[in-house]
Amino acid sequence: SSTLPSGVDTQAKLQALADTAIAGIGNALNRISTAAEQNTASNGAGALPALSAGDYAKAGVTGVDASILAAINSALDSAPVSGLLADSTAKVQAIVDAYKAILAEANGSAPDATPGSNPALAQYQTIGAALGTAASSTAGLHLLDDVIGNKVAADVDTIAEINNLAAVVNKVMLTAADTPPAVALSISDLAALGLDMTGVTNANMTGLRASIAATVNSGDAVDTVAKLQALITALDKVAPTLAGASPVDEAA
Numbered sequence: 001s002s003t004l005p006s007g008v009d010t011q012a013k014l015q016a017l018a019d020t021a022i023a024g025i026g027n028a029l030n031r032i033s034t035a036a037e038q039n040t041a042s043n044g045a046g047a048l049p050a051l052s053a054g055d056y057a058k059a060g061v062t063g064v065d066a067s068i069l070a071a072i073n074s075a076l077d078s079a080p081v082s083g084l085l086a087d088s089t090a091k092v093q094a095i096v097d098a099y100k101a102i103l104a105e106a107n108g109s110a111p112d113a114t115p116g117s118n119p120a121l122a123q124y125q126t127i128g129a130a131l132g133t134a135a136s137s138t139a140g141l142h143l144l145d146d147v148i149g150n151k152v153a154a155d156v157d158t159i160a161e162i163n164n165l166a167a168v169v170n171k172v173m174l175t176a177a178d179t180p181p182a183v184a185l186s187i188s189d190l191a192a193l194g195l196d197m198t199g200v201t202n203a204n205m206t207g208l209r210a211s212i213a214a215t216v217n218s219g220d221a222v223d224t225v226a227k228l229q230a231l232i233t234a235l236d237k238v239a240p241t242l243a244g245a246s247p248v249d250e251a252a
Helices: 013-039 054-060 071-077 088-106 121-126 133-137 138-149 159-176 187-192 201-215 227-234
Strands: none
Touching: 013 071, 013 088, 054 121, 071 088, 071 159, 071 201, 088 121, 121 133, 133 159, 133 187, 133 227, 138 159, 138 227, 159 187, 187 201, 201 227
């Protein structure tokens, strides 16, 4: 017969090891939950440093390494992700998995690694992204997914970057719905979505906004980068300008 190592040769010793492991997971989860509640995951606070990949591993969370750590910490530091939403291994794992799905979508010009699926509304909400009206707009969410699909991971590895893209998407959808946003859609807005704005100036940007407003109010006609680019291509880019004026961006 075989002999068990002395450290695990009794039920009491096994139980002690289990208790230690459980306590370690609990301590790590408490640290993660506290960081989420206090928005200190990225920068730490006081004597506590920023959360590390090791902290997540100790909490039983998988898939967090140096390449994604900053993104996950950014999610924990977002206002919607409170300590209550990061107080279990399953909840934190859901945040990690959701952000990984969004980062996987952001593969630039490479073939889509997940052609049959796009990030879902619930995944954006899980990581704490503030989608605004895009959260209730099928066309808005579709455009956001398409925009992110043309970005690379470094373009969307913070919640602020995703929120900024969502804000521009909402301006596109509001313009299409004939309810112009408080600050009009601008050249720099559309450039941020990845559109080629060559030839678009202050003088003809008004025409582009009118073209978007002339589409169906649902936003279905402007729910992809390609559809928006087609409107830009069709735009009269030889509109008159004031003598000496430069094509600087404007938003009014």
